[in-house]
Amino acid sequence: MSQISKLGYVDSKLGAPSSGQQTTRILFNTIEAPGTTSSLVFFTSFQGLTNGQTNLTANRLDSMESMVIKTIWLAQYTALGELRNFGEDSQQTLSIIVGNQQVVKDLPIQFNQGASGQAFDRLHENGGFSESVGISEQFIQTVMPMEIRLLTDIVIPPQVAFEVRVQSNNVAYGSGAAAVVCALSGYGKIFSAGNTF
Amino acid sequence: MALSAQDKIMYVANKLGLSTLKDMQGSTGAVYDVDTDISGVLFSNASRHQNPNITNLTQNEFEVNEALLIETISFYAYQGNTFDVLNFQAAYGSDAVIVYDLIIGNKRVMKDTPVFAAGSPYTFANTGQKLVPGFTDPASAFVPRHQTYLEGAGILIPPQVQFYIDFRVFNVRTGAVITPTDQNLIGCYLFGTRVLLNFNTSI
Numbered sequence: 001m002s003q004i005s006k007l008g009y010v011d012s013k014l015g016a017p018s019s020g021q022q023t024t025r026i027l028f029n030t031i032e033a034p035g036t037t038s039s040l041v042f043f044t045s046f047q048g049l050t051n052g053q054t055n056l057t058a059n060r061l062d063s064m065e066s067m068v069i070k071t072i073w074l075a076q077y078t079a080l081g082e083l084r085n086f087g088e089d090s091q092q093t094l095s096i097i098v099g100n101q102q103v104v105k106d107l108p109i110q111f112n113q114g115a116s117g118q119a120f121d122r123l124h125e126n127g128g129f130s131e132s133v134g135i136s137e138q139f140i141q142t143v144m145p146m147e148i149r150l151l152t153d154i155v156i157p158p159q160v161a162f163e164v165r166v167q168s169n170n171v172a173y174g175s176g177a178a179a180v181v182c183a184l185s186g187y188g189k190i191f192s193a194g195n196t197f
Numbered sequence: 198m199a200l201s202a203q204d205k206i207m208y209v210a211n212k213l214g215l216s217t218l219k220d221m222q223g224s225t226g227a228v229y230d231v232d233t234d235i236s237g238v239l240f241s242n243a244s245r246h247q248n249p250n251i252t253n254l255t256q257n258e259f260e261v262n263e264a265l266l267i268e269t270i271s272f273y274a275y276q277g278n279t280f281d282v283l284n285f286q287a288a289y290g291s292d293a294v295i296v297y298d299l300i301i302g303n304k305r306v307m308k309d310t311p312v313f314a315a316g317s318p319y320t321f322a323n324t325g326q327k328l329v330p331g332f333t334d335p336a337s338a339f340v341p342r343h344q345t346y347l348e349g350a351g352i353l354i355p356p357q358v359q360f361y362i363d364f365r366v367f368n369v370r371t372g373a374v375i376t377p378t379d380q381n382l383i384g385c386y387l388f389g390t391r392v393l394l395n396f397n398t399s400i
Contacts, residue, residue, distance in 0.1 A: 003349045004200065021306050024347045026318060028311050030369060052294055052367020052374065055309035070348055073318040077370050081292035083315045138290035140338045145315050179292075179370040183311065185318035187349030190308050197209055197301050197353050 003068045003153045003187045010155040011066055021197070025067040025188030029054045030181045034173035042164040042182035053179075059161050067188030069096070069154040072164070074109070075145040079177035081138035086146045086180070092168040094148075099160045106167070109146060153186075200350050202266050202390035209353040210264075218356070218392060221262050226391030228254050228265065231275045231384040232364075235377050239362040239385045250280050258359045260394065266351040268389035270299070270362075271344035272312050277379040285343045286314040288381045289366065295343070295383065297364035299352070306352050307345075313369065316341030351389055 004022070029042045030053035043059045061067065072094065074086045086092075087110070096104040156162050164182050173180050200208075203223065210218040230240045230252040243254040259265065272295050274288035275281070285293070293314040299307035311317070316339070354360050362385055366375040377383050 021304070022350045023306055023308070023352065024310070024345055024349070025308070026310050026345065030372075032370070050367065050372030050374075051296055051309070051365070052369055053372040055296060055311060068349070071318045073313075075313065075315050075369075077292045077315075079370075081290050081368075081370060083291040138292065139287060141286055141291045141315065141341065142338055144339055144341065145313065147318055177370055181313070181369055183313070183318055185348070190305075192304065192306075194304075197304070197306050197355070 003070065006153045007066060007068050007155055007187065007189070010157060014157050016066060016158045019192070020064055020189035021192035023188055023190055024186070025190070026183055026185045027056055027067075028073075028181060028183035029056065030179050031173075032177075032179050033175050034178065034180050035175045036170055036172045038168055038170055040166040040173065040180060042166075044163050053181075059163060060159050061156055062191060063158050064191035065189060066158050067156050067184075068186045069156065069184045070150055070186035071184070072096075072109075072148045072150065073145055073181075073183040073185060074147075074166070075181045076173055077179050077181070078174055083141050083143055083145065084174075085143050087166070087168055087171045087173065090168050090171045092166055092171065095165045095167070096154060096162065097165065098154070098156055098162045103154050104150070107148070109148060109166075156184075202268065202351055205350055206264065206266050206353055206390065206392060209355065213355055215262075215355065217262055218264065220395070220397060222393040222395040224391040224393050225389075226265060226393075227386050227388040228252075229384060229386045230254060230257075231382050232377070233277065233382060235379075235382070237364055239364065239383070241359075241361040251275075257361055259354060259356050261356055262392070262394045263356055264392040265354045265387060266390040266392075267299075267354065267387045268347050268351040269344050269386075270297075270307070270347070271342065271386045271388065272364075273343065273384045273386070275382040275384045277382050282384070283381070284340045285312075285383075286316070286341050289314050289375065291315045292368055292370045293375060294367050294369040295364050296367060297362050299360070299362050301352070301354055301360045302358045310345055312343050312345060314341070314343065317343055317345065354387075
């Protein structure tokens with residue numbers, strides 16, 4: 001079933017509107033100064049965040065909007081803006097909860113990044129390499145963000161709360177001006193009256 | 198893409214009553230522009246920009262029976278005095294993010310979409326860390342791509358309809374707004390399946 005069909009199928013089951021502008025939707029949320037913790041929960045706190053740190057104001061989509069999650073993206077920044085491997089080298093699991101239902105359960109994410117990378121589903125394509133040897137810093141990026149392509153389309157229906165949980169064992173995600181970011185990327189619909197482009 | 202590009206173009210063309218679009222030349226194309234005014238708007242001012250240094254458009258709409266089905270939107274940095282194209286991450290640092298809207302006609306078709314300098318969710322383009330055995334430091338730095346791959350269905354810019362992108366640059370850690378400078382202007386490509394005017398007759 002294509003993602004377009006799946007979104008239409010779930011929306012119709014829920015009685016949600018199926019019209020609207022088809023588009024690509026990327027939701028993101030930042031946790032400032034996450035510190036050392038065993039649990040990160042994204043998309044639950046929006047207080048004090050600017051439009052550069054999240055593009056939602058609540059943990060749900062508007063009444064006429066819905067989306068299919070295709071890709072989960074995670075990044076960890078130091079207080080100096082350097083990108084680090086998410087959770088360093090620690091094993092972590094990720095869950096997505098939509099409404100009262102766990103739709104992704106304890107998915108190990110460490111396989112998909114950094115020096116420990118064991119690619120299960122990636123089709124590799126490098127963005128490019130700079131040949132300069134240097135120590136990682138804000139302008140010299142030596143790692144890439146974590147990105148997981150889902151094999152099953154996960155639907156976020158309109159007006160249903162959702163969150164992303166990352167479980168670990170006391171991992172240092174950074175303090176001070178450090179931050180971690182989660183983005184959910186996929187196909188979606190946004191409110192539109194009239195024809196769709 | 199679940200729908201083929203051609204199917205999507207025909208679907209929208211039928212909805213808009215563009216009966217002759219199907220007879221035109223299918224192709225691949227990209228349009229680009231740089232926000233030289235630092236106004237946070239791309240493509241609107243393309244008519245005033247040097248070609249091809251800044252843009253490959255003469256106006257921010259396509260002529261009769263020409264269209265573009267956008268399949269990828271990507272951003273880059275641009276040095277105003279040397280006309281050099283730079284990687285967004287190298288110019289702004291890993292913690293920058295562009296948040297943009299795409300507007301076609303009077304309609305917003307992409308909404309608050311982020312492009313992370315660290316490398317966006319760009320679908321099939323992730324990669325591991327490259328290490329040289331015996332050395333602590335990585336041998337080289339990544340130059341990430343900064344693009345939005347349009348999932349499921351591309352977005353069609355129909356003939357003779359104006360389009361533009363509204364964007365802002367932020368620091369994703371602190372939330373602070375970053376104002377581009379003449380040395381670090383922001384540019385954008387819209388890449389996809391193109392429809393070119395073809396008269397199908399001699400003129």
